[in-house]
Amino acid sequence: MGPGVRGASILNNTIRNTRTGVSFFTGSAATASGNSIDNTKGSFLVRSDNINLSNNAIGAHGNEWDIVFLNGVSDAAYSVSPELNQKLYGAGIMALSQGNGGMRVLDRRYGSNGLLASTPQFGNRSHIEVSAGSSFTATDDFNLGNGLGNLRQPLASIDAAIDGVVDGGYVNVRAGSYIENVVIDKAVTLTGAGSSGDSPTILAAAGGNSMLINSSIGADARVAVSGIGFDGVNGAHSGFYLAPNSVLGELIVTDTRYQNHQENGFRIIGRATGGSGLSKLTMKDAVFLNNGRVEGSQGVGDLLLFYFNGDADISDIDI
Numbered sequence: 001m002g003p004g005v006r007g008a009s010i011l012n013n014t015i016r017n018t019r020t021g022v023s024f025f026t027g028s029a030a031t032a033s034g035n036s037i038d039n040t041k042g043s044f045l046v047r048s049d050n051i052n053l054s055n056n057a058i059g060a061h062g063n064e065w066d067i068v069f070l071n072g073v074s075d076a077a078y079s080v081s082p083e084l085n086q087k088l089y090g091a092g093i094m095a096l097s098q099g100n101g102g103m104r105v106l107d108r109r110y111g112s113n114g115l116l117a118s119t120p121q122f123g124n125r126s127h128i129e130v131s132a133g134s135s136f137t138a139t140d141d142f143n144l145g146n147g148l149g150n151l152r153q154p155l156a157s158i159d160a161a162i163d164g165v166v167d168g169g170y171v172n173v174r175a176g177s178y179i180e181n182v183v184i185d186k187a188v189t190l191t192g193a194g195s196s197g198d199s200p201t202i203l204a205a206a207g208g209n210s211m212l213i214n215s216s217i218g219a220d221a222r223v224a225v226s227g228i229g230f231d232g233v234n235g236a237h238s239g240f241y242l243a244p245n246s247v248l249g250e251l252i253v254t255d256t257r258y259q260n261h262q263e264n265g266f267r268i269i270g271r272a273t274g275g276s277g278l279s280k281l282t283m284k285d286a287v288f289l290n291n292g293r294v295e296g297s298q299g300v301g302d303l304l305l306f307y308f309n310g311d312a313d314i315s316d317i318d319i
Helices: 086-098 158-164
Strands: 006-011 014-016 020-024 029-033 036-038 042-046 050-054 065-069 105-107 125-130 165-173 176-178 188-191 201-203 209-213 216-231 238-242 247-259 264-269 278-289 301-306 311-318
Touching: 042 050, 086 105, 086 125, 086 165, 125 158, 158 165, 158 188, 209 216, 216 238, 238 247, 247 264, 264 278, 278 301
Parallel strands: 006 029, 014 036, 020 042, 029 050, 042 065, 065 105, 125 165, 165 188, 176 201, 188 216, 201 216, 209 238, 216 247, 238 264, 247 278, 264 301, 278 311
Antiparallel strands: 105 125
């Protein structure tokens, strides 16, 4: 769509096997709806504030990215600016994704080397893919780096993916072993390949906690973790730890496995006065083996809920 073209409609097309599906240049105004786009580097490349995208869909093979915001898109277009409110920005990006069949949104305006300014503190992708051993760098991404984490160029680190995804976004972690300390500081859905079996996703930090929530994410926020095995073989104290100063509306943990941790497989510790900042815990399909191998001040073992006074729905647990 050329510069300055206005009033155009792109409706109900099937576009596939091209580098770009549709490109909207600066000053254009258009509606794109009901299109199916497949096997491209970018389904919609947007350089204008006046593009209405709705009810579009991803084809069978998928695309590198689906909706990409580039130069020409102003700070407050399509969502609240993350400079003002990261949660509302994330909600706007995810609403755009969900309104277009779960399309993956890459916002080049923000993140490390963002086009408006380098803002590494802001996640700028709706969905991020992670694969152990991936070696892609900014050089592979037009020397920017804020567009890595797509299906073709996954990130190597779960923690980097959480940094890069918007509030409320999705991180998919492929099978493999990850030796890192993951800090969750925003609402996110984190999905592994499975906690056991032939090709599991294993998180095994070298000391500390393999996965930690230690901040105020929000009393109405949700974190969901599934399909991950936590292993203390490298010296992790705990597999999953929600610390006393955390604030979170709901934590959903399904299909997880915790083994060989020095203190606890899974632990939530609240405050002596006021209890836990977690309102609801849902845990289902968890296996615990050989945790609690050293002494801990709040007690050791498989599953520890200490000063927790929220709601809990715990089922199908093997200890």
